[in-house]
Amino acid sequence: MAFETAPIINALRRVLPEARGPYHLSEPHLQGKEWSYVKDCLDSGWVSSVGKYVDRFEQELAQYTSAGHAVVTVNGTAALHVALVLAGVVADDEVLVPALSFVATTNTVAYCHAVPHFVDCDESTLGVDAHAVDEYLADIARVKDGLCINRHSGRIIRALVVMHTFGHPADLDALSDLCEKYCLQLVEDAAEALGSRYKGRHVGHHGCLGALSFNGNKIITTGGGGAILTDDARVARHAKHLTTTAKLPHPWRFDHDEIAYNYRMPNLNAALGCAQLQELPQKLEQRLRLHQAYEQALAGLEGVTLVKEVEHCRSNHWLQAIALDNDDEETLQDFLAECHRQGILARPAWTLQNRLPMYQQAPSMPTFTAERLSRQLVNLPSSVILGEEV
Numbered sequence: 082m083a084f085e086t087a088p089i090i091n092a093l094r095r096v097l098p099e100a101r102g103p104y105h106l107s108e109p110h111l112q113g114k115e116w117s118y119v120k121d122c123l124d125s126g127w128v129s130s131v132g133k134y135v136d137r138f139e140q141e142l143a144q145y146t147s148a149g150h151a152v153v154t155v156n157g158t159a160a161l162h163v164a165l166v167l168a169g170v171v172a173d174d175e176v177l178v179p180a181l182s183f184v185a186t187t188n189t190v191a192y193c194h195a196v197p198h199f200v201d202c203d204e205s206t207l208g209v210d211a212h213a214v215d216e217y218l219a220d221i222a223r224v225k226d227g228l229c230i231n232r233h234s235g236r237i238i239r240a241l242v243v244m245h246t247f248g249h250p251a252d253l254d255a256l257s258d259l260c261e262k263y264c265l266q267l268v269e270d271a272a273e274a275l276g277s278r279y280k281g282r283h284v285g286h287h288g289c290l291g292a293l294s295f296n297g298n299k300i301i302t303t304g305g306g307g308a309i310l311t312d313d314a315r316v317a318r319h320a321k322h323l324t325t326t327a328k329l330p331h332p333w334r335f336d337h338d339e340i341a342y343n344y345r346m347p348n349l350n351a352a353l354g355c356a357q358l359q360e361l362p363q364k365l366e367q368r369l370r371l372h373q374a375y376e377q378a379l380a381g382l383e384g385v386t387l388v389k390e391v392e393h394c395r396s397n398h399w400l401q402a403i404a405l406d407n408d409d410e411e412t413l414q415d416f417l418a419e420c421h422r423q424g425i426l427a428r429p430a431w432t433l434q435n436r437l438p439m440y441q442q443a444p445s446m447p448t449f450t451a452e453r454l455s456r457q458l459v460n461l462p463s464s465v466i467l468g469e470e471v
């Protein structure tokens with residue numbers, strides 16, 4: 082049977098009435114104390130790299146996520162970069178990363194002068210497939226003296242980065258076991274997943290380190306920003322040091338004890354973060370309500386499946402996604418073109434990382450599931466404001 086676009090778009094119209102478009106994917110929503118906190122920064126002159134909102138935002142994030150510690154950064158990419166450095170990733174290591182992810186996941190490995198090694202994802206969680214990676218590593222790697230060595234390249238495989246796609250938690254128990262078995266550091270790219278839980282526990286601190294993002298399109302925003310999460314106080318202190326030029330405390334001397342980064346989050350942005358974090362419970366509710374509206378609208382419809390939470394997981398429902406039953410590129414492009422013509426600014430998932438020109442030569446396991454999903458997945462308009470209206 083030929084794939085029919087019209088019934089799907091008609092169903093989406095019940096959530097996205099024609100009169101109100103165009104519908105963007107995920108817009109910032111600033112309805113809390115943002116004005117008053119930012120005004121406080123301006124009035125006090127504390128707009129830049131230190132100030133009370135930075136400390137406060139870090140404390141509130143640690144509390145909300147129940148991670149022992151949060152260190153805020155200039156963006157999520159910087160947070161992930163430093164998380165990898167602290168996980169011990171050094172030049173010429175290999176780091177396992179999902180082929181299905183945003184480019185920052187892979188770029189941060191390259192910033193460490195390490196080699197990304199791509200792995201496949203699981204159909205239901207959209208996160209790294211622990212079982213498939215286990216079989217793959219059994220074949221290509223060996224563990225010796227507490228290190229995982231790639232038999233083909235001879236390099237150390239130091240870490241596995243997992244990503245919680247669109248806010249849906251990856252299977253963290255299975256992935257933690259995998260990392261233990263192969264002596265890998267587990268790092269979570271939780272950029273999309275603030276508010277998401279795996280077996281009741283907030284994501285981002287199941288491994289040694291995790292990274293959050295507060296970019297404009299994420300579930301809460303600081304304009305631009307990110308955070309490193311860890312349960313380890315020593316790692317957290319080092320994270321703060323590495324993101325603030327490794328300056329030794331002194332009233333006037335400029336002494337620095339290692340090569341570090343100027344990745345700190347300005348106080349202005351942290352002020353936005355404090356205000357936004359207060360609104361997070363409502364934002365989660367509204368995103369859930371929107372998800373349920375899509376669920377209702379698409380119920381019983383052929384040719385399409387809404388991506389849903391798997392057992393034991395609470396998604397923040399940051400980005401709503403459907404998978405088209407047809408997995409050919411032409412169907413996907415036609416569907417997206419029709420959506421855009423009608424003011425529904427839907428997007429495909431990312432081009433797979435192992436297809437990008439700078440990473441085509443990097444090692445990769447077969448990524449059949451990721452490849453198929455990249456021809457099926459479509460992100461739908463997911464802004465908080467839509468959840469208020471449905």
Ligand SMILES: *Cc1c(COP(=O)(O)O)cnc(C)c1O
Nearest residue numbers: 156157158183185272273294296
């Ligand atoms: C948004 C995002 C990042 C990077 O965050 P920035 O704050 O934009 O640097 C990293 N990984 C994933 C999966 C993301 O979605």
